[in-house]
Amino acid sequence: MNKETFYLTTPIYYPSDKLHIGHSYCTVAADTLARYKRLRGYDVRFLTGSDEHGQKIERIADSMGVTPKEYVDNIVSGIKELWKTLDISYDRFIRTTDDDHVAAVKKIFKKLYDKGDIYKSEYEGWYCTPCETFFTEHQLVDGKCPDCGRTVEKVKEESYFFRLSKYQDRLIKHIEDNPDFIQPASRRTEMLSNFLIPGLDDLCVSRTSFKWGIPVDFDTKHVIYVWLDALTNYITALGYGSNDDSLFKKYWPANVHIVGKEIVRFHSIIWPAMLMALDIELPKQIFGHGWLVIDGGKMSKSKGNVVDPKVLIDRYGIDAVRYFLLREISFGQDGNFTNEALIQRINSDLANDLGNLVSRTVGMIDRYFGGKLPLEHMSTEFDADLKSVAISTVESFEGFMDKMFFSDALSALWTLIRRTNKYIDETQPWILAKNDEDKPKLAGALYNVAESIRVVSIMLQPFMPKTPEIIQKQLNISDSKIIEWDTIRTWGLLPKDIKVEKNTALFPRIDIKKELVELENAIKAAQNETIVSKEKQKEENNEDDSDEIKEITIDDFAKVHLVTGEVIASESVKGSKKLLKNTVKVGDNVRTILSGIAKYYTPEEMVGKKVVIVENLAPRKMMGETSCGMILCAADKNGKLSLITDDKQFESGCDVR
Numbered sequence: 086m087n088k089e090t091f092y093l094t095t096p097i098y099y100p101s102d103k104l105h106i107g108h109s110y111c112t113v114a115a116d117t118l119a120r121y122k123r124l125r126g127y128d129v130r131f132l133t134g135s136d137e138h139g140q141k142i143e144r145i146a147d148s149m150g151v152t153p154k155e156y157v158d159n160i161v162s163g164i165k166e167l168w169k170t171l172d173i174s175y176d177r178f179i180r181t182t183d184d185d186h187v188a189a190v191k192k193i194f195k196k197l198y199d200k201g202d203i204y205k206s207e208y209e210g211w212y213c214t215p216c217e218t219f220f221t222e223h224q225l226v227d228g229k230c231p232d233c234g235r236t237v238e239k240v241k242e243e244s245y246f247f248r249l250s251k252y253q254d255r256l257i258k259h260i261e262d263n264p265d266f267i268q269p270a271s272r273r274t275e276m277l278s279n280f281l282i283p284g285l286d287d288l289c290v291s292r293t294s295f296k297w298g299i300p301v302d303f304d305t306k307h308v309i310y311v312w313l314d315a316l317t318n319y320i321t322a323l324g325y326g327s328n329d330d331s332l333f334k335k336y337w338p339a340n341v342h343i344v345g346k347e348i349v350r351f352h353s354i355i356w357p358a359m360l361m362a363l364d365i366e367l368p369k370q371i372f373g374h375g376w377l378v379i380d381g382g383k384m385s386k387s388k389g390n391v392v393d394p395k396v397l398i399d400r401y402g403i404d405a406v407r408y409f410l411l412r413e414i415s416f417g418q419d420g421n422f423t424n425e426a427l428i429q430r431i432n433s434d435l436a437n438d439l440g441n442l443v444s445r446t447v448g449m450i451d452r453y454f455g456g457k458l459p460l461e462h463m464s465t466e467f468d469a470d471l472k473s474v475a476i477s478t479v480e481s482f483e484g485f486m487d488k489m490f491f492s493d494a495l496s497a498l499w500t501l502i503r504r505t506n507k508y509i510d511e512t513q514p515w516i517l518a519k520n521d522e523d524k525p526k527l528a529g530a531l532y533n534v535a536e537s538i539r540v541v542s543i544m545l546q547p548f549m550p551k552t553p554e555i556i557q558k559q560l561n562i563s564d565s566k567i568i569e570w571d572t573i574r575t576w577g578l579l580p581k582d583i584k585v586e587k588n589t590a591l592f593p594r595i596d597i598k599k600e601l602v603e604l605e606n607a608i609k610a611a612q613n614e615t616i617v618s619k620e621k622q623k624e625e626n627n628e629d630d631s632d633e634i635k636e637i638t639i640d641d642f643a644k645v646h647l648v649t650g651e652v653i654a655s656e657s658v659k660g661s662k663k664l665l666k667n668t669v670k671v672g673d674n675v676r677t678i679l680s681g682i683a684k685y686y687t688p689e690e691m692v693g694k695k696v697v698i699v700e701n702l703a704p705r706k707m708m709g710e711t712s713c714g715m716i717l718c719a720a721d722k723n724g725k726l727s728l729i730t731d732d733k734q735f736e737s738g739c740d741v742r
């Protein structure tokens with residue numbers, strides 16, 4: 086029998102040199118749903134990826150002296166590494182620079198153009214580069230981007246437009262007829278009243294002012310503007326528009342696109358309209374989750390409040406981090422991230438409730454029965470209630486999971502965990518152990534506890550990739566049939582004479598006072614490690630992007646240490662057409678400096694050059710190499726670089742003033 090399919094997606098992420106815990110939140114949630122659906126017997130397809138085109142990337146890459154492709158290749162490998170660390174079980178990681186995606190997007194654009202749903206006109210309006218979004222004058226808030234509050238740029242250029250307005254009525258009808266299409270319900274109301282009912286403008290879908298994008302085949306000075314390129318990933322990843330569209334036939338329409346609340350608009354208005362224009366069925370649901378906030382505000386590098394998931398994973402393991410994210414915050418709403426809440430959850434829910442339950446049970450079976458229960462069991466007056474809580478937990482857990490109410494599902498599961506701990510207190514195994522005639526009762530009680538732990542371990546699986554297996558190992562479960570999902574509805578599947586294996590604590594208790602200090606230091610250290618390129622920092626600090634020269638004081642200038650140095654070795658950087666890796670002698674010291682000058686100097690020409698360098702520039706990583714400092718060049722109006730050097734051949738290590 087063919088299994089029912091379930092296709093789910095995360096947004097594709099903008100390449101950023103360090104994704105923070107807020108980004109991980111969405112992916113962890115999607116992964117949990119994917120795991121859950123697989124356990125429930127679905128044929129799951131789980132897609133994630135990276136959204137790599139656009140002016141912002143082009144500018145950052147340029148400021149770093151690398152090509153956009155070199156820049157994104159480097160960053161994307163970091164994103165994939167993070168997903169590996171978090172055990173994200175995706176089936177495909179699509180990059181919008183993948184050949185199959187690029188080819189399919191070109192075809193989609195042409196198809197819409199041929200149909201008359203894309204037409205050429207002139208765009209005049211405002212553009213927010215970080216958000217890759219155009220705005221009309223009246224959409225701006227205090228003259229700034231309504232989404233991120235940053236400065237916008239006035240643009241006027243020839244553009245292709247998508248006839249979004251044509252689909253307005255059909256969209257409203259679809260949203261009204263399908264209450265589950267946009268979830269949670271509050272976002273559905275917001276889309277209707279803030280965007281659809283006031284009326285839709287046609288959408289600009291090409292640009293001519295930058296190059297880093299998929300070119301329009303039949304008008305190559307245009308590149309396809311990023312949302313058409315980005316949103317279509319959900320179908321191109323299945324082979325739509327290619328020679329082999331079998332996956333598309335099998336998995337489309339998507340069951341759910343899981344996205345952050347700020348991009349619900351693109352997913353529930355622009356994307357469905359594009360699909361309507363392409364005569365493709367609409368996804369079944371767009372789920373807009375809330376943000377992980379710090380002190381009420383979104384995490385961002387410029388605020389210096391980002392939390393690196395790797396720091397948390399290193400300290401507490403992935404299962405604890407994943408648990409915290411999905412337990413602490415209701416999926417549709419914003420939730421505050423605090424170090425204290427994280428440690429408290431680990432201590433109370435994981436160490437105390439779950440960890441303790443497993444370790445005391447295994448410990449008692451070990452202590453009272455040498456690690457193996459006898460076959461003779463007697464019931465206690467508390468059994469019926471424990472069993473009925475187990476059964477009702479399964480029902481509520483599944484109900485919540487089906488609606489993506491992850492926090493409620495975990496809360497239901499913890500009701501069973503706590504009930505089981507209470508059962509131990511009620512049956513008092515340590516008293517039963519004192520009398521030989523109570524041994525069957527003791528065996529029966531410990532069996533019930535172990536059975537409850539079996540059921541818990543199965544329901545934990547979508548959330549925790551590692552712990553359930555460790556628990557099942559402690560219960561010595563070798564028969565995989567008794568850990569299949571549907572077995573949670575049947576009580577008593579563990580062998581009566583189960584053996585246990587003692588092991589270390591699942592989640593060691595944390596000394597909260599001491600840990601808070603250490604954790605904060607670790608998070609800060611990771612923040613300082615994040616070296617943001619000059620351009621990016623400018624954007625994030627909301628600085629004006631014009632070429633206007635700003636005055637600085639002598640004190641500002643004094644902060645920049647300029648010194649002379651001598652290039653004593655130079656080589657090209659693997660995978661980069663722009664960069665040279667230079668070894669520069671500065672006085673008695675030697676340092677590595679990467680420069681984007683490969684187009685203008687060969688490594689051989691570099692050796693022996695006396696140069697001026699910025700000595701106190703924070704180190705930054707490019708193409709896997711760390712650059713310490715910057716070699717100064719003069720750039721002509723075409724961007725051609727010439728080293729600032731000196732015919733008198735100055736000594737290395739001199740101050741430049």
Ligand code: MSP
Pocket residue numbers: 095096097098099100106107108110111136315316318343344345346347348375376377378383384
């Ligand atoms: N590239 C677009 C999506 C295109 S989908 C066709 C994009 N990328 S993003 O990298 O900026 O964001 C990716 C996802 O991370 C979004 O869903 C966004 O909401 C989510 N988050 C980013 N910061 C977040 C928090 N602080 N908290 C929760 N989610 C956050 O948008």
